[in-house]
Amino acid sequence: MPRYEHITKNGFAAQAWRRHNSYAFAGTDAVTPLVVQELAKACMSLPIAFIQQNDAFIPHAVQGLEPGRNLFVVNGKWVAPYTPAVYRGYPFALAQGDDDQLHLCIDMDSGLVGAGEGFDQPFFDDAGEAAQPVKDVLNFLQQIYRNRAVTQRVCAALAAEDLFQPWPLKVQTPKGERRIDGLFRIDEARLNSLDPAALARVQKAGGLPVAYCQLLSMGNIQTLGLIARKLEELKTRMPEMTDQIDVDGILQRHKSSEPEQTLAPVENDNVVNIAADTGDFDLSAFVNPKQND
Structure with a gap:
């Protein structure tokens, strides 16, 4: 679990941070929230569903087919063309304080905060003001926060017209079929x-x-099945290569062979098959050779 701490001049003047180069922190997120501002880009590569939270419906990227596994994170790399905004602000986050003000915080357990070599981004400049990269992150997170309110209003208007229905998603596995509950669609x-x-x-x-x-x-839900099948196949056939798989190449191969997407959901969008592959192809072509140190 992240351990966020409020960034203050007294506590962080002598420390610095560095940008993340791995998405391992998101590796257990089967879903993550989205805001309306990013949906146009997200929908081109990520499956999107609504999740009901109390009386509200919130759009989420569906990233896994089981709890605790994000199939878009492979060996720490984000493999989908679009990265949700919530991850692009990491290791920073906004938190509401006792004074009802929003405060910029950072995950102290991220390994991205410290002093000395490797930590090249100071929190404060020589004048004691927030450094420009910190200001940029704060502005970005504030935009997301404001857009969450817009997202809630838009989804409330959709709910008022009774436009949400359960998405009866099923996953076919070698051990049989199981359902994924709690997702809604238009x-x-x-x-x-x-x-x-x-x-x-x-x-x-x-x-x-x-x-x-x-x-x-909704058609992008099949991408999750493809990644799950190929990772399992690689683990079975070439277990020594599992840290070298070129998921980008697999996704490009899959994209070039599938028909053009249509707007209307089809029956296929309700079933994800991870038990067997169709249109098989040689996995060895998608394994990157290890580089010599």
Whole structure:
């Protein structure tokens, strides 16, 4: 678990930080929240679903098919074309203090905070002000925070028109079929049948782009099955190579062979097969040779 600490001049003037070069910190996140500002890019490579939190529906990137495993993180590398905004601010985060103000914090257990060689980003400049990279991170996280409020309002407008329905996702494994519960999708049939007044309300709230992005993204759920199958196949056939797999190459090979995506979800989007592959290809072509030290 991250251990975030409020960044203050007294506590951090003598310390520095460094940027992360691994996404291992996200390796156990099967889902992560998204904001509306990033959905247009996220939907092109990530499957998106809504998760109900109390009475609200929040868009999330679906990153795994079982708890505690993010299939888009392989050997510390993020392998999807789009990286959710929440990860791009790491190891920083915003936290609300007792004074109701938002404070910039950093994960003290990230290994990215310290003093001496390797920690090349000071928190404060010579004048005692926040260093520019820290200001940039703060601005970025504040944008995400503000966009969360927008996201909640848009999703509330979609919920008001009863446009969310359960996504009955099933995973076919060598041991049989199992369900993934708790995911919701846009009810496309209901969206298409809204009367003009209801459609106008959704449009005015900015809900149409959100709905279309989620529907468009559903085909990407098959990417998770592809990664899971290939990693398992590699572990079985070439276990000594599991830290050298070129997932980018596998995804590009898969993308070049699949048909163009359509907006409407199809039956395939409800079933992810990790038990067997179709359109098999030679894995050895996607293993990077180790570099000599």
